[in-house]
Structure formats: C-alpha cells, structure tokens
Amino acid sequence: xxxxxxxxxxxxxxxxxxxxxxAFRAQNLMLLAASYLFYGWWDWRFLFxxxxxxxxxxxxxxxxxxxxxxxxQKVAPAIxxxxxxxxxxxxxxxxxxxxxxxxxxxxxLVGPFMPYVLAGIPAFLLVAxxxxxxxxxxxxxxRLKAGVKLSLVVQLGILGTFxxxxxxxxxxxxxxxxxxxxxxxxxxxxxxxxxxxxxxxxSLSYAIDIYRREIxxxxxFLDFALFVSFFPQLVAGPIERARNLIPQLSNPRVITLEDxxxxxxxxxxxxxxxxxxxxxxxxxxxxxxGSTGTLSWADVVLGTVMFAVQIYCDFSGYSDIARxxxxxxxxxxxxxxxxxxxxKNPRDFWRRWHISLSTWLSDYLYRSLGGNRGSxxxxxxxxxxxxxxxxxxxxxxxxxxxxxxxxxSVLTVHRVWTATRGGAAAVRPLLHPVExxxxxxxxxxxxxxxxxxRATSLQQVVEFTGILFTGPISFDVAASPPxxxxxxxxxxxxxxxxxxxxxxxxxxxYQLLPAPALGQLTAAMLFVTVMGTSNxxxxxxxxxx
Amino acid sequence: MNQLSSFTSSFxxxxxxxxxxxxxxxxxxxxxxxDIAANKLFAYPADPKxxxxxxxxxxxxxxxxxxxxxxxxxxxxxxxxxxITLAGWYQPxxxxxxxxxxxxxxxxxxxxxxxxxxxxxxxRTSGRFHARSVGAPGATANWSFGAFLRDDGRRGSKAAxxxxxxxxxxxxxTMSPMTWNISFAMPYTADRFYVGPQGLTxxxxxxxxxxxxxxxxxxxKRLAAARDTLKRHDAIYDDFLFRESMLDQSALVRxxxxxxxxxxxxxxxxxxxxxxxxxxxxxxxxxxxxxxAAFAAQARAEGLIPVIYVVNxxxxxxxxxxxxxxxxxxxxxxxxxxxxxxxxxxPRGYLPDSHFTDANDERLAVALAQIVEREEAKALRKAPxxxxx
Numbered sequence: 001x002x003x004x005x006x007x008x009x010x011x012x013x014x015x016x017x018x019x020x021x022x023a024f025r026a027q028n029l030m031l032l033a034a035s036y037l038f039y040g041w042w043d044w045r046f047l048f049x050x051x052x053x054x055x056x057x058x059x060x061x062x063x064x065x066x067x068x069x070x071x072x073q074k075v076a077p078a079i080x081x082x083x084x085x086x087x088x089x090x091x092x093x094x095x096x097x098x099x100x101x102x103x104x105x106x107x108x109l110v111g112p113f114m115p116y117v118l119a120g121i122p123a124f125l126l127v128a129x130x131x132x133x134x135x136x137x138x139x140x141x142x143r144l145k146a147g148v149k150l151s152l153v154v155q156l157g158i159l160g161t162f163x164x165x166x167x168x169x170x171x172x173x174x175x176x177x178x179x180x181x182x183x184x185x186x187x188x189x190x191x192x193x194x195x196x197x198x199x200x201x202x203s204l205s206y207a208i209d210i211y212r213r214e215i216x217x218x219x220x221f222l223d224f225a226l227f228v229s230f231f232p233q234l235v236a237g238p239i240e241r242a243r244n245l246i247p248q249l250s251n252p253r254v255i256t257l258e259d260x261x262x263x264x265x266x267x268x269x270x271x272x273x274x275x276x277x278x279x280x281x282x283x284x285x286x287x288x289x290g291s292t293g294t295l296s297w298a299d300v301v302l303g304t305v306m307f308a309v310q311i312y313c314d315f316s317g318y319s320d321i322a323r324x325x326x327x328x329x330x331x332x333x334x335x336x337x338x339x340x341x342x343x344k345n346p347r348d349f350w351r352r353w354h355i356s357l358s359t360w361l362s363d364y365l366y367r368s369l370g371g372n373r374g375s376x377x378x379x380x381x382x383x384x385x386x387x388x389x390x391x392x393x394x395x396x397x398x399x400x401x402x403x404x405x406x407x408x409s410v411l412t413v414h415r416v417w418t419a420t421r422g423g424a425a426a427v428r429p430l431l432h433p434v435e436x437x438x439x440x441x442x443x444x445x446x447x448x449x450x451x452x453x454r455a456t457s458l459q460q461v462v463e464f465t466g467i468l469f470t471g472p473i474s475f476d477v478a479a480s481p482p483x484x485x486x487x488x489x490x491x492x493x494x495x496x497x498x499x500x501x502x503x504x505x506x507x508x509x510y511q512l513l514p515a516p517a518l519g520q521l522t523a524a525m526l527f528v529t530v531m532g533t534s535n536x537x538x539x540x541x542x543x544x545x
Numbered sequence: 546m547n548q549l550s551s552f553t554s555s556f557x558x559x560x561x562x563x564x565x566x567x568x569x570x571x572x573x574x575x576x577x578x579x580d581i582a583a584n585k586l587f588a589y590p591a592d593p594k595x596x597x598x599x600x601x602x603x604x605x606x607x608x609x610x611x612x613x614x615x616x617x618x619x620x621x622x623x624x625x626x627x628x629i630t631l632a633g634w635y636q637p638x639x640x641x642x643x644x645x646x647x648x649x650x651x652x653x654x655x656x657x658x659x660x661x662x663x664x665x666x667x668x669r670t671s672g673r674f675h676a677r678s679v680g681a682p683g684a685t686a687n688w689s690f691g692a693f694l695r696d697d698g699r700r701g702s703k704a705a706x707x708x709x710x711x712x713x714x715x716x717x718x719t720m721s722p723m724t725w726n727i728s729f730a731m732p733y734t735a736d737r738f739y740v741g742p743q744g745l746t747x748x749x750x751x752x753x754x755x756x757x758x759x760x761x762x763x764x765x766k767r768l769a770a771a772r773d774t775l776k777r778h779d780a781i782y783d784d785f786l787f788r789e790s791m792l793d794q795s796a797l798v799r800x801x802x803x804x805x806x807x808x809x810x811x812x813x814x815x816x817x818x819x820x821x822x823x824x825x826x827x828x829x830x831x832x833x834x835x836x837x838a839a840f841a842a843q844a845r846a847e848g849l850i851p852v853i854y855v856v857n858x859x860x861x862x863x864x865x866x867x868x869x870x871x872x873x874x875x876x877x878x879x880x881x882x883x884x885x886x887x888x889x890x891x892p893r894g895y896l897p898d899s900h901f902t903d904a905n906d907e908r909l910a911v912a913l914a915q916i917v918e919r920e921e922a923k924a925l926r927k928a929p930x931x932x933x934x
C-alpha cells in the first residue's frame with residue numbers, strides 16, 4: 001500500500017478512528033493487525049517471513065538476557081508463528097479472502113506449499129527448542145555472545161537468501177568464467193520482499209543492544225511484534241531503535257493537539273515532496289537513464305541533478321509521512337533527513353542523509369570494527385568497509401558497491417585531510433562565500449555519487465562519466481521536461497529549505513510564522529500536490545531496498 | 546525545553562487550539578484564493594474556434610468534464626464550431642489525398658496521426674505510390690477498422706494499411722475518445738468490436754456524423770440515450786468524468802478529476818499493456834488480434850495487399866508487436882513494426898509530441914513501399930503456379 005494512494009487514505013482514516021476509541025492494549029493489537037494488513041497488501045506470503053524474524057528475535061532476546069523463557073513466552077509465539085505459516089503460506093490466502101466476500105475464482109483453498117508448512121513448522125520448533133536448551137545452559141557471557149551470533153546468522157541469512165543469493169552466485173560465475181572456467185550456477189526463483197532490509201536491521205539492533213546491555217528484553221510478544229512491523233516505518237524506515245520505539249509502544253501514549261498538527265504538517269510536506277516533485281521528475285530521470293540512444297552532456301548533467309532531486313524528495317518525503325502518521329498515534333520516530341544538500345563535507349552529509357541507516361552502520365558496524373580507536377589507516381579501513389556494506393545494503397548490484405566505495409573514499413580522503421591539516425575549522429556566518437562554496441563543492445561530489453547509484457550498469461557508469469568529463473559540452477536535452485508540479489515544487493521546496501537553513505536548521509521554523517503566512521505556505525504545498533496527483537505515481541524508491 | 550512542544554496549562558492548550566483553527570481557516574481561504582486565481586489567470590478561451598490556448602490554460606482545464614468541454618467548443622454551424630469537433634466522423638468519411646503528382650499506384654492508410662504522417666512521408670519518398678489516408682486524431686484500431694469497412698474509395702488502392710498503436714491499445718474496446726481522452730475533447734465515435742465464438746461482431750456507435758452529434762448534445766433525451774449506449778458498450782465510460790456539473794468551476798476539482806482519470810486509465814492500461822509487458826489474455830489484445838485478422842481477410846478478398854502498421858510508443862518496447870505476432874504469422878499478414886527501425890526506448894527517435902521524427906517517418910515509408918513491392922512480387926510468383934492447376 002503506497003502512502004500516496006487513495007487506499008492508504010481510507011486505511012489511515014479507519015485505523016486512526018479505531019485507535020481513538022480503543023483502550024491501550026487493544027490499540028496495540030489493532031495496530032499490529034493494521035501493520036500486517038499494510039504489509040500484506042503487496043504479498044501476504046511474506047508476512048510469514050516477518051513473523052519468523054520476529055519470533056526468533058523475541059525468543060533470542062529474552063533467552064540472552066534471562067537464560068529462560070516462561071511457558072507463555074514459549075507457547076504464544078509458537079502458536080502465532082504456526083498460524084501465520086498455515087494462513088499466509090499453506091493456504092491460498094488471496095482465494096480465502098475472495099471466498100469470504102463471495103468472489104471465489106474456484107481456485108483450491110490449500111496452496112502448493114501446505115506440505116512444506118506442515119513439515120517445516122514442527123521441524124523449526126524442534127530446532128528452536130534444542131537451540132533454547134543449549135543457549136539456556138550457557139553462562140551469561142557466553143549466552144549473550146551465542147545469542148547475538150544466532151540472531152545475526154538468522155537475520156542476515158534471511159536477508160542474504162532473499163536479497164543477495166542470486167547476485168553473489170552470478171558474480172562468482174562471472175569471476176570463474178573470466179579465468180576460463182565454466183560455471184552454471186543454480187538460481188533461486190524468488191522475489192525480493194518489500195522493506196526486508198529495513199525490518200531485519202531494526203530487529204537486529206534489538207538483539208545487539210541486548211547483547212551490549214543497552215536495553216532490556218521485552219516480555220510482551222505483541223509489543224515486540226509491533227516494534228518490528230509498525231506500519232508507518234515498516235517498509236522504508238526510518239530504521240528505528242528498540243530503545244526509542246519499544247518504550248513508546250509498551251506504554252500508554254498521549255496524543256496532543258500539537259502532535260496531531262505537527263503530524264498533519266509532516267504528512268502534507270511529505271506528500272508534497274513525493275507527489276509534486278519526486279513523481280514529477282521521475283519520467284525525466286527514467287528517460288535519461290533508460291535511453292538506448294546517444295546522450296548529450298546536458299542529458300547526463302540534468303538527468304543526474306533530477307535524480308538527486310527525485311531520490312531526496314522520494315525518500316525524505318516517505319520519512320516525513322512516516323513520522324507524521326506515527327505522530328497521529330502518539331509515536332515519535334527519529335528524524336531521517338536534515339537538509340542533506342546543505343552538507344559541507346562527507347562527514348556532515350552522513351549526519352544529514354538517511355540518518356537512521358548511517359547511525360545504525362556507525363553504531364553496529366563501524367564501532368564493532370574498532371571505529372576510530374586506532375591509526376588513521378585503521379580508521380580509514382573501517383570507514384571503507386562500513387561504506388561498502390552500506391552501499392551493498394541498498395541493493396544487490398555492483399553499482400551500489402561502487403557508490404559505497406566512492407563515498408568510503410571521499411570520507412577517507414576527508415578524514416586524512418582534516419587529520420593532517422589539524423586545528424579547528426573557522427566559524428563563519430552561514431551565508432559567508434566560503435561556506436556557500438563548500439556547500440556547492442560538496443554538492444557536486446554528492447551528485448556524481450548519485451550518477452553511480454542510479455546507473456543501470458557499470459557500462460553506463462563508464463559511458464556517462466565519459467560524456468560528463470570528456471564529451472563535448474552540448475545543451476541539447478532529449479528527455480521531455482519535468483512536470484509543472486515538479487518545477488513549481490522545486491522552487492517552493494528550495495525556499496523552505498533555505499529558510500530552514502538560515503534559521504540554524506530548525507525544522508519547526510514554520511511554526512513561528514504568523515497564521516496567514518503558515519496558512520499560505522501549507523495551502524501552496526497542498527495546491528501543488530494536487531497538481532502533482534496526475535503525475536504517474538511511482539513506487540517509493542527505497543521500497544526495493 | 547522547547548516552548549512549542551510543552552503545554553502545561555489549559556491557557557496554552559486553548560491558545561494552541563485557537564491558532565490551529567486559525568491556520569486551518571487560513572489554509573482553506575488561501576486554497577479558495579488559489580483556485581479563483583487559477584481560474585482567472587489561466588481562463589480557457591471562450592471562443593470555440595480559439596485553438597491556441599496556452600499551456601497553463603490547457604493544464605488547468607484538462608480535468609473539466611467531457612460534456613463541459615464539448616458544450617464549450619461545439620456549435621451547430623460547422624463554420625462556428627471548433628475544428629476538432631469536425632474531425633474523425635464516419636459519416637461522411639473524409640479521405641486525404643497526399644500530393645497531386647500522378648503516380649501509378651495508391652496505398653490507403655487508416656489510423657491516427659502517425660498513419661497520416663506515414664502517408665505524407667510515403668508521398669515524399671516514393672515515386673511509385675500515391676498516398677491516401679483516412680484518419681482521426683488519436684484513432685484507436687477499432688475506429689480505423691470501422692473506417693476501412695465504410696471507405697468506398699479503398700477499392701482503387703494497391704494496398705491497405707491499418708495502423709495500431711501500443712499506447713492506445715487499452716482503449717480498443719471503447720466507442721469514442723470522449724470516454725478515455727479526457728484531456729482533449731474529441732467527439733467523434735467509433736465501432737465497438739467484440740470477439741466471440743462466431744468471430745468478430747460489431748456494434749455501431751450512437752451517432753456517426755457531426756450533425757447527429759450536435760443534435761444529440763442539444764437534446765437532453767438523446768444525450769441520455771447516447772450515454773446509455775456508451776455505458777453498455779464502452780469499457781471505459783465513467784459518469785464522473787463524462788457528465789457536466791458545478792464541480793467543473795473549481796480548478797482544484799478539475800485537477801483531482803484529471804488525476805482520477807489518469808489513475809483509472811493507468812489501472813486499465815496495466816491490465817493490458819505497459820512498459821513491463823502485455824497481457825495476451827486481455828479482451829483488448831484479443832480484439833486487436835481479431836481486428837487484424839478480419840482486416841487482412843477483407844482486404845485480400847478485395848484484391849488489396851493488407852499491411853499492419855504497428856506503432857510502438859516510446860517506452861513500450863515491442864510488446865504490441867509481440868502480442869499481434871501469432872495472428873500476423875498464422876495469417877501471413879505483412880507487417881511494418883516501428884521497432885524494427887526505431888528503438889522504442891530512444892527519445893531521440895520521437896518528437897516531443899510523441900510522433901516519430903520526420904526522418905524516421907520517411908524510413909518507415911520507404912520500408913512500407915518495399916513491403917508492398919515484396920508482397921506484389923510474391924503474388925506474381927504464386928500466380929503462374931496457380932494457373933497451372
């Protein structure tokens with residue numbers, strides 16, 4: 001279900017209405033059901049994968065911390081998982097739904113995977129019971145280590161199988177064939193479940209935080225399941241931390257008028273960025289990067305700039321809507337973007353862009369590798385490994401690895417340069433020409449990174465780079481221009497972001513505007529968003545990650 | 546503590562509530578103002594014959610109801626009405642003769658503007674073939690086949706060409722662009738074809754001439770009857786998009802209506818053909834194959850060489866050609882598919898208005914002449930053998 005679809009508007013209205021009339025525990029149960037419905041809208045079958053991931057980390061978390069599970073803690077998730085397996089994988093759930101509303105297509109209600117479910121679930125429960133016996137028999141330190149390893153293996157195993165298996169197999173086959181050998185690798189005929197990278201990382205952070213004794217394991221399976229699946233941020237983040245989200249889900253929430261108005265503003269702002277701008281420039285970008293003809297210098301430059309606009313408005317728009325929707329339910333999600341194109345250096349950029357992922361990588365990977373607790377070379381190695389992993393997180397393709405390598409290199413160069421230069425950076429006014437030049441300069445570096453990111457192949461990277469740096473400068477543009485909503489929207493957004501930057505980055509600066517001015521700003525965003533509704537709605541880019 | 550996020554007293558809560566209501570009222574007020582401003586600043590010309598509305602005038606008018614648009618541009622007097630309202634009628638069917646130079650053979654091409662442009666290019670490039678076209682703006686293949694069946698002038702031709710385009714394939718089961726081309730009002734009508742066990746069957750539209758159309762538009766009873774026919778036989782007809790109402794006065798509602806129409810059309814198109822592929826089992830693909838087969842059979846029965854001109858729209862790959870291929874191969878129907886000469890993923894092969902560039906049209910015209918000559922030669926080779934029996 002897309003945030004910018006009429007279905008979601010109806011869904012949100014119903015869920016919000018129910019939420020306001022239910023008591024706290026019933027609210028959580030309803031939010032869990034709503035989250036599963038939201039996710040199952042794409043494909044019901046993958047709900048089982050999420051419940052599997054949820055169940056394992058719930059058991060592992062408690063076992064790591066306490067060494068034992070109560071009978072209820074063992075049985076309730078097992079029943080839940082079994083029922084999910086039967087319903088979402090064993091039965092033909094779509095046909096079951098159609099039968100219930102009297103629109104049966106006469107397909108069998110029992111799906112082809114039912115035998116596997118009937119054999120697989122008891123087998124899984126048996127293995128889980130054995131693992132539990134083993135883990136609970138260990139002393140605390142070893143139990144914590146074994147538990148976190150188990151969580152890492154399972155979560156990364158699921159992610160690796162669904163997202164990276166075919167990529168690594170193909171890459172291996174290419175490597176083998178490059179030395180004259182022939183390989184005919186087996187492929188998994190699978191599709192990538194939406195948002196798998198987001199919820200596996202979120203779940204992983206829970207196990208790692210317990211291992212580090214930074215949080216307590218949660219007793220309530222329902223709350224944990226809601227933490228993994230909370231629909232506003234389920235498929236494209238922000239990647240929430242257990243220490244932030246679980247306490248909000250485990251305790252009664254208070255919804256204030258201020259939360260509601262701020263939430264609604266974020267929803268309007270997010271929809272404006274997504275519908276008016278991102279979808280309005282998408283055809284231009286698609287035509288440029290999908291072209292099989294000869295492209296000019298201007299095609300490559302404008303295509304890349306428009307992609308920078310598209311990915312920012314698409315992804316930060318999603319994050320804004322997610323945060324706004326969560327606020328309607330009294331939940332505060334972390335800020336995911338903070339004026340990233342105003343960054344003055346790579347370190348600054350990663351504090352502003354996809355903050356939930358960059359802090360995740362920093363906390364759980366960079367820190368685990370040793371961070372900057374060593375020589376400059378050691379730090380540089382850690383930076384590079386972290387960024388390579390970050391690139392690969394975005395997708396199973398070499399251009400994402402290249403993008404990670406590029407940003408790793410930029411970060412390393414910056415780190416070496418600042419270390420050798422020494423001294424504190426001069427403090428200058430925001431509009432000082434040097435500061436503006438820094439922003440402009442680093443924006444160019446970011447833009448080239450987006451070219452690597454969006455390219456459809458390594459061959460296209462080489463071709464576009466050639467046109468960019470050595471081709472004749474031509475201003476002939478082949479793609480049809482961006483939509484009117486995008487052109488107006490970009491001007492409006494630039495105005496809003498410059499105003500925010502000049503107020504020290506305060507994202508709530510608009511609240512200080514007089515009512516007529518704030519009303520005008522909101523109405524302008526709404527009007528341009530309505531103009532954008534006739535743009536072809538594209539799926540949010542980050543869903544595929 | 547942030548003063549904006551902390552409300553400890555009822556006074557502050559009341560103040561915040563007041564400000565929220567005030568902002569909400571300002572938002573509504575500004576939206577109304579923007580709406581009025583868009584209507585005033587980008588008002589569509591009232592003169593039906595004014596054909597040069599600006600881009601923004603067009604943009605804010607796209608979502609007006611079809612009846613609203615038609616009433617604004619239609620006058621009963623052909624001299625006073627918008628030119629577009631006179632285009633594409635079956636009665637009388639208008640054929641264009643391109644060029645005046647005497648040439649030995651004629652090729653008649655049926656279809657949309659791509660077909661007319663191909664005819665123009667053929668006239669420019671061929672010393673042998675005279676081009677004749679029967680077209681309507683944005684014509685779907687059902688219109689073109691209906692025009693072919695009504696065209697008495699086709700009998701003098703050497704070949705008949707039927708154009709079919711990927712982007713309008715999903716609308717092959719409609720009766721008029723009035724129901725699917727909401728952005729531009731074009732009132733002409735088309736035959737509706739159904740594929741059944743007995744082959745292709747035809748349902749005629751509620752009216753086929755400009756005179757009948759204007760009489761229908763002026764008579765609420767006839768208009769209601771025409772709407773009923775469209776509801777029954779036009780797969781895309783939608784009252785919300787078609788019928789005039791007070792909502793037409795709001796620029797915002799018009800933008801919403803256009804978005805709704807685009808969404809509906811996308812949903813329909815996704816069930817037939819899009820950038821990802823084509824659904825062979827869809828009614829539209831079955832009708833398209835039925836039309837192609839019936840057209841070829843009829844043309845051959847009259848001694849004409851049938852050619853199918855497949856226009857692969859930008860971004861649609863060769864999906865339409867692939868969808869028609871089984872019929873084309875089974876019935877050995879000559880085909881000119883644009884993808885063989887122009888990549889459907891190269892924007893430079895197309896003009897900004899989605900037509901092929903002139904140079905590409907000429908390449909297609911040369912290829913068409915070669916196809917006709919090849920078919921002719923094939924027929925000549927077959928003829929003595931047949932005489933021998």
